[in-house]
Amino acid sequence: MICQAGVAPEYRTSLNANEFGFTGCAVDAPVTAGLSTAAGSAVSSYFGQSGDSFGIAAAGADVWGAGGQHDDQFGSIYKAGSFGTDASVSTRVVSVNDANAWAKSGVMVRNDTTKAGSSAGYAVVAVTARNGVVFEWDANGDGYLDTDARASADIYRPIWVKLTRSGTAYAASYSYDGANYVPIGQPVTLASAAAQQDAGLFSTSHDVTQSAINQFDSSSLAAR
Numbered sequence: 001m002i003c004q005a006g007v008a009p010e011y012r013t014s015l016n017a018n019e020f021g022f023t024g025c026a027v028d029a030p031v032t033a034g035l036s037t038a039a040g041s042a043v044s045s046y047f048g049q050s051g052d053s054f055g056i057a058a059a060g061a062d063v064w065g066a067g068g069q070h071d072d073q074f075g076s077i078y079k080a081g082s083f084g085t086d087a088s089v090s091t092r093v094v095s096v097n098d099a100n101a102w103a104k105s106g107v108m109v110r111n112d113t114t115k116a117g118s119s120a121g122y123a124v125v126a127v128t129a130r131n132g133v134v135f136e137w138d139a140n141g142d143g144y145l146d147t148d149a150r151a152s153a154d155i156y157r158p159i160w161v162k163l164t165r166s167g168t169a170y171a172a173s174y175s176y177d178g179a180n181y182v183p184i185g186q187p188v189t190l191a192s193a194a195a196q197q198d199a200g201l202f203s204t205s206h207d208v209t210q211s212a213i214n215q216f217d218s219s220s221l222a223a224r
């Protein structure tokens, strides 16, 4: 079992987690040393790892806070303080299983991933369930994503997503092969971004009543 059943990390797989349904697992199910998990303000959030493959199931409303909406509910597996002023974080989103069209999984950067709804320096690049790929960022630094750029993509196949920081500029891109990346929108500047930030994977189901396991592999969470 994936979480607290005493199975060694190398046997924790997202497929096992799926089979066992995550029921009763702790929110802080362990991942390998050097990685952390954060539940954001998600209703439930469960994590699994096997090598560089990860699974996240997170029931949350969304990660979006514009137009009167204030949602920052997600699950994240991340590397604290790994993201400097010349860095990138990427992963291959193998599956986005959640039912809502705006369920999304991808990479997340912010000053402090544990501080949902308040930490600035915040941006994500994600594959959605049925709305292509998105680059969303917190333009005003209030800890909620409020601006986005979108691109159509074949979301029925695995897609790499990447967020790169060069000084104060953050650029998003996606790829089908992990080598040839296509930009999503233009580079942006994030208000109140710290010199060293947290970076990692995240998922939100866009539905507080349900979540599915979303799988990632080929992840690069270390500073470039």
Ligand SMILES: [Ca+2]
Pocket: 065, 138, 139, 140, 141, 142, 143, 144, 145, 146
């Ligand atoms: Ca904002």
